[in-house]
Amino acid sequence: MNQTSIIAAGMTFMAGAAFADLPVLSVYTYDSFTSDWGPGPAIEAAFEQTCECDLQFVGAGDGAALLARIRLEGQRSDADVVLGLDTNLTAAAVDTGLFVPHGLETPGLTLPIAWDDEVFLPFDWGYFAFVHNADMENVPRSFVELAESDARIIIQDPRSSTPGLGLLMWIEAAYGQGAPAIWEGLADNIVTVTPGWSEAYGLFLEGEADMVLSYTTSPAYHLIAEEDASKAAAPFTEGHYLQVEVAGILGSSDQPDLAQDFLRFMLTPDFQQVIPTTNWMYPAALPAEMLPSGFETLIEPDTALLLSPQDAARLRDEALAAWQSALSR
């Protein structure tokens, strides 16, 4: 044990020495991206093969916590790139004035929508969906049917969770003025509201509810990693709201060229191929035929809903108030 730790310490030291002359690219991201199960380790190895640099991922909670951290650090931040905000957060991120345009052309994007953001580039995306057991009967096909059914659902709190906020925006995008009525209809279906995705999904797997708010890609995890085809996502006729996860360069970066190289690398297959089976999302620039087998079994919504970052920011407070009042009765 002791010997190993001495050796480990020595290796760390030598690794440090080897990296000493290399420029450091610091990428802030959400915690699960950097974890051993996330895309971080493989992407770091792939980028460092070509960049002559030391890529360091720094984990910070989830997307919203990530933005909060950037705001707390301001101009003094060590970060060069921020990776892992979604379009519900990007308007606030632009307002901080901390981000600069990426300056890249993006011909190869495989998003279901057009992308013309000058500051942020997408690296993956997914559709929100209610996931259920494949043997569930009378699966609701819309929010209206769900509200009328007696299906039990678990959702996440928009105040503490990005999928929770995504659902708020989904109903806002689909129903606009009618959103409060939908929430009132859903109130008696909602078993409970959890602080984050993990709690909600855990409760669903425990059998506490018939459906849980997650992604259309969630069944792929069970199918590919567990060889379990028992989970399915319910297609809704209103269409499905997109979560597009993006990265951007900070103006305070001392490695702007390297940061741009990283964003360019982000849209190459070496990065994109890691995404499907680590982040369990769709890669943002990878043709469908290059997706791992199993992904072809997933539902593909006809309509992709997404509010512009400005609309999402503008409608957020009102939508939250309607949500709170509908569920507090």
Place this chain on the structure above:
Amino acid sequence: MAIRAQPLTLLQWTGAVMAALVFLAITAPLAAVAWRAEETSVLGAADWSAIRFTVSQAAISAFLSVVLAIPVARALARQRFAGRGLVVALMGAPFLLPVIVAILGLLAVFGRNGWVNAGLGLLGLPPLEIYGMHGVVLAHVFFNLPLAVRLLLQGWMSIPSERFRLAVALGFSNANMRQHFEWPLLRMMVPGVFLVIFLICSTSFAVALTLGGGPRATTVELAIYQAFRFDFDLGRAALLGLVQVAICAFAAVAVLGVAVPQVLGAGLDRAPVMWPEAHRHRFIDGAAVLSAALFLMMPMIALGLRGVPALPTLPAVAWEAAGRSVVLSFATAVVAVAMALPLAALIARGRARSILELVGSLSIAVSPLVVGTGLFLLLFPVVNPTLLAIPVTGLVNALAALPFLLRALVPAITEAELTQGRLATALGMRGWPRFRIAILPRLRRPLGFGAGLAAALSMGDLGVIALFSAPSQGTLPLEMYRLMGAYRTDDAQGAALLLLLLSLGIFWLFDRGGRLHAAT
């Protein structure tokens, strides 16, 4: 009283310094958050309803935990039976669990597909619904009943055996025992125990939201999350942090005013004797212990059953994280004891007691998110906060364990001072030797218990700084959350079981160490 005339000893001076440091460690982050706020904020209607919900669920939870703990602690104090040590040790388990683990354990028993509903279904009865205020209270009692039992049991065990012998010789009846021992004891212990549990429940967030069933169950802590993450309104976050301090101060003044230090008599630390006529209470005591054990054990058995299959295949990362967590928990215990002992000595001296108790309680009353953010703001200009994530976690965990250590230590020191202290003073003993010879030997049991608690709590805690500055090589709870977040629920349950076993083991080790000499 003679002790009060004494000048402060070095130990008590240290206590004063510790009190100042603890106060700073809580208020400086709060001030740092307020300092960075761009605009000031006022409390709105939604905030007041969050405050009302927070206080009422915490008060009900604390009241039930303490009331239900009294018969259990009394039963454990007066009966000797095979497996008693095991029951006492297992009492340490629930409040060491990370919140989500405890919730999953409770749901395995009380949830929609849980054992209770399976039983009701067999009897043809309608299923129970756990979500709502009653679910929140159920979970908080599950967490805190054992804590209350252990703290009260400390009190019962502190009654010197000479007193028992005398009581037996005098043929004390049950009523006599109550009047001379139990009632004074409860008056001394209950208010403090109630306060600690009230404060723990008042910063609840995940339990309240998840089992409360929706935004009706919005606590002040959740409002802080909203202010911080959703609105990035640091002014509101700081204001709500201050509200938590106010709730704590209010509760401390109200509750601790009721507490009365008691003299239960001096003893020579002999082996405990049988409670007079213990056999006559066998049935009621047995029922109390059995129902408490059943309530507390079932969720843990459920967690065990789920976790065992995943243990052998647990990823190496989880084992490495477990190693880090064990080291961290020992370090936390040392720091916590070093803070608590002088502070308890100062509090027991009697002057400014309420203020000091309040300072000692602040660390569990104030939002981890606000403290974490504040610490981040304070550290960031100087050093990379991610590098300090684990040491800061240890320090904050030690602070969080302080109130429990004080609850265990203060009554013990007060009593030792009232009994042995006068003799020691009469013999001209001063300073450290006086403390070491006259007081310290009587603190073994609470010290072992408190250090074990600090260590075990540290095992289970996610760490405030992890909220937005996570170390890449995390602690076991952090890795467990990462597993859950990556769909790896089975591995997460294995990690949760490992966490439970390690926490219990560490708690047992310290607790046992404290009781070794007391039992001879």
